[in-house]
Amino acid sequence: MVSSPGNDTNFQDIRYILIGIPGLEDSHTWISIPICLMYFTAIIGNSFLIFLIITERCLHEPMYLFLSMLALADILLSTTTAPKMLSIFWFHYGAISFGSCVAQMFFIHCIFAAESAILLAMAFDRYVAICYPLRYTTILTPSVIGKIGVAAVVRGFLICFPFIFLVYRLTYCGQNIIRHSYCEHMGIARLACDDIKINIIYGLTIALVSTGLDVLLIIISYSLILHAVFNIPSWSARLKALNTCGSHICVILMFYTPAFFSFFAHRFGGHTIPRHIHILVANLYVVVPPMLNPIIYGVKTKQIQDRAIQVFSATRTCC
Numbered sequence: 599m600v601s602s603p604g605n606d607t608n609f610q611d612i613r614y615i616l617i618g619i620p621g622l623e624d625s626h627t628w629i630s631i632p633i634c635l636m637y638f639t640a641i642i643g644n645s646f647l648i649f650l651i652i653t654e655r656c657l658h659e660p661m662y663l664f665l666s667m668l669a670l671a672d673i674l675l676s677t678t679t680a681p682k683m684l685s686i687f688w689f690h691y692g693a694i695s696f697g698s699c700v701a702q703m704f705f706i707h708c709i710f711a712a713e714s715a716i717l718l719a720m721a722f723d724r725y726v727a728i729c730y731p732l733r734y735t736t737i738l739t740p741s742v743i744g745k746i747g748v749a750a751v752v753r754g755f756l757i758c759f760p761f762i763f764l765v766y767r768l769t770y771c772g773q774n775i776i777r778h779s780y781c782e783h784m785g786i787a788r789l790a791c792d793d794i795k796i797n798i799i800y801g802l803t804i805a806l807v808s809t810g811l812d813v814l815l816i817i818i819s820y821s822l823i824l825h826a827v828f829n830i831p832s833w834s835a836r837l838k839a840l841n842t843c844g845s846h847i848c849v850i851l852m853f854y855t856p857a858f859f860s861f862f863a864h865r866f867g868g869h870t871i872p873r874h875i876h877i878l879v880a881n882l883y884v885v886v887p888p889m890l891n892p893i894i895y896g897v898k899t900k901q902i903q904d905r906a907i908q909v910f911s912a913t914r915t916c917c
Contacts, residue, residue, distance in 0.1 A: 612774050614699050614789075616682070616692035619881065620777045621874040629878075630687035636885040637680040643892035644669035647902070654905045660738040661727070662902075664720045665895060667747050668849070671713040672888035678705045679884040683779045692776075699781035704762055706782060706884075708754040710857070711808055715750035717850055718812045721819040724843050729826045757804050764800060768792045777873065779881050805861055813854060820847075845898040849891050856883040 618626055651657045651666040682702070686692045694702075727734050761783050768790035778785045787797040820843070827839045860880045896902050 612696060612770070612772070613693045614696060614774045614776055614781075616686055616694060616776050616779060616781070618683070618686040618692065618779050619874050619877045621872070622878070626687040629881075630684055633680065633687070633881060633885055634684055636889045637676055637684075640676045640885060640888035640892075641673060643896075644673045644888060646906075647892040647895065650902060650905050650909070654901075657901060657905065660723050660734070660743055661720070663740075663743050664716060664723055664746075667716050667750070668713065668720070669892060671709055671716060672891055675706070675709045675713065676885050676888045678702060678709065679780045683881060686779060694781065699776070699786060700762055700765055703765070703781045703783055703786060704758055706780065707761060708758040711754035711757055711804075712750045713853065714809050714812045715753055716747075717846075717853060718815055718819075719746045719750065720846050721816040721850075724846060725819045725823055727842065728823050728839050753808070757808055760800065764797050765790075768794065768797075778877055780884075782880075809854075809857075816850060841898070845895050848894050849887070852887045852890060856880075856886075 617623070619629065622629065647669045648666050651662045651669075679702070682694070723738060726737050730737065765783065765786045768787065769792045770789055771791035773789045776785050776789065783797065783801055787794045823839075823843060827836050830836050830839065856879055860876065860883060896906060
């Protein structure tokens, strides 16, 4: 259903259609299988990680508290997007109201911004742990960690809330086909018959000022960490210090690399990057990092490994 063009179109009455991955419609069923498996793995893995951190007193340290925040953000990000994606792939049900589409857009961008802030907080945690080990627990107290978590959520809300007004102010001419698997800011804005320069400028500004600043501060943190590590005389102590950062670096690369690819491809790569590649990467982005994050930390963090073994050993004993 496409409404007839006109400036008086009541966009709130239009049912918008998400078509999934343009050009790969015949492969939707096959694409849905790994996405479904990754989604459920992400939910189970992150939920189990949160359970371990909450129930094990020795994991009530700043690094693990930040990790539990990251796990919760991963659950929310994948759950905001994956169920609708799967309904498109399995049942060809891409219909969504304008209000629901805007709500999904807001939560996706807000969770992304909050997760970026949490990754910055985790980089700061590693900086304090390596550069000021004797003051670690006095600097990162539970109260400070709680305030950082609240600040991450509030910042995400404040910088993403204007997106709602930016899409509601536009005049829509009746186009209702969204060539994506979920709703995001520019995907909605491009349906308008108004000038969307303000939307583009605000989106770029937010990307540079918030996410770009987070990346810059993370790079600065790790530069200071490397400087401190290579001043340690013992090679074994250097390797131990670097090993504590390995998991976080892997998570950072998984989070920002596809995010920036998707962001810039959507705005500047329309003629050079095939549309289906862009959308496929965007789909994988919301399930692959959430799936891999608990696995990476589980494999590289001995305390989490030990606690997980205890839980499964106790379960087998009870059986």
